[in-house]
Amino acid sequence: MxxxxxxxxxxxxxxxxxxxxxxxxxxxxxxxxxxxxxxxxxxxxxxxxxxxxxxxxxxxxxxxxxxxxxxxxxxxxxxxxxxxxxxxxxxxxxxxxxxxxxxxxxTPGEFSKRAFYNGKMDLADVDGLAALLDAQTDAQRKSALTSMMGGDSKIYDTWRKQMIEISAYAAATLDYAEDELPANIESTIRNKTKILYTEIENALSRYAAVRAIRNGFNIALVGDTNVGKSSLFNAILGANRAIVSDIPGTTRDVVSASMDIGGYLVNLSDTAGLRETEDTIENIGIQRTQSEIENANLILRVVDGSKTFKTPTLSDNEILVINKSDLSKVTDTPNAIYVSAKNGTGIDILIQAIKDKIEKLTKDSESSVAVNARTRTLLTNAANELKNALNSPDGNYDIFSEHTRQAADYIGKILGTITAADVMDATFSQLCLGK
Ligand SMILES: Nc1nc2c(ncn2[C@@H]2O[C@H](COP(=O)(O)OP(=O)(O)OP(=O)(O)O)[C@@H](O)[C@H]2O)c(=O)[nH]1
Ligand SMILES: [Mg+2]
The missing domain is CATH 3.30.1360.120 (Probable tRNA modification gtpase trme; domain 1)
Structure with missing residues (x-):
């Protein structure tokens, strides 16, 4: 060179x-x-x-x-x-x-750019390097390192080769007589395309979990007023950040803090208690609670164990936390974590439960590619092309071949095998000087 x-x-x-x-x-x-x-x-x-x-x-x-x-x-x-x-x-x-x-x-990223041009790294590796330099926790480090060391590139490369092969076979069905082609070629092509489509769709749906490893898990404490959300927030954080009082409706704004739970970066939020109220400001706070719920990767649903409560139906990303267990001896709700924010009992169990839940949410993401903002668009485009191929009219293998070839091109762009200058610049400029 x-x-x-x-x-x-x-x-x-x-x-x-x-x-x-x-x-x-x-x-x-x-x-x-x-x-x-x-x-x-x-x-x-x-x-x-x-x-x-x-x-x-x-x-x-x-x-x-x-x-x-x-x-x-x-x-x-x-x-x-x-x-x-x-x-x-x-x-x-x-x-x-x-x-x-x-x-x-x-210039920023210029060393990596040279490494790319000299075949030392592909763009997926460069994405991994950028994520590694930003890593704050152990989970972020592991995920970025896998990408940087070519783990993702291997998967992308296999996908791309399969798409090119499918495209070539689809084109061949037009040029060759049936007896010159492998048996069941048409159904084989379709099945392989379907499998690829599902794999890419799965990778895309795990984007939220992967992004959470990289950017932090949003965890929100949610529940009625006065159940002890702010007290729990302080107990988990180990610091008196949120105001606690026996007046219902104390918390009106979202209070957030970053912390490390078992190697995961967590953004924990305390929210305004949910109730019907005439108070304008409290209502704004309740609206903010709703948007925190939408943004959350994990919700801690808090109830007051010293009173009778209706056991809520929980979705996959929720943990039921029964607080004020110092005031009640009843501990019969299944799958709930009993704690007392007041005297600290059960907080360690709750932290372990949060960690286990995060691990469950992210486990599947480790075996696949780490999708980032850049690769997400390209993967979505590739998946759309595969869908278009599968939807092409029966017997029209011309169109089928064209769509699968397009899909291969999008995957090629992820690796930088086929690339436009703007994609390159976006990739390298995320790096700092000296990399
Ligand atoms: N006995 C007992 N009291 C608690 C416990 N946790 C909180 N409290 C009390 O319950 C009251 C409400 O606590 P907060 O933490 O302010 O409750 P909150 O859910 O944040 O309330 P809002 O912000 O109004 O929605 C306070 O008087 C706390 O001292 C607990 O584990 N045991
Ligand atoms: Mg509060």
Missing amino acids: NNNETIFALSSGHGKSGVAVIRVSGDDLYKLFLKITNRKSADARHAYFANMRDNDGGIIDQIVATYFATPASFTGTDMIEIYSHGAPAVIDKIFEYLTATGARMA
């Missing part, structure tokens, strides 16, 4: 740190490496300690540097990694030095 301008960037975090990592990418960086390290010769992939000097011979810093020869590097080009002390003044001085040699600062 020629014409790779020499670019550089700070790959470690900004601000004062023990060690900074500066990456340089370009064609033929061997001479520059010898100059930086004051050496007559050097091996690739060896760490060299050196006094890095400016052109006047003054020491810039004591560094360790490694040379990576093309193609065995992150970008596939020649690369140099400089490990200097993490002082902003040192980093500035090294940037000045590199600029004087004719190199320039890289």
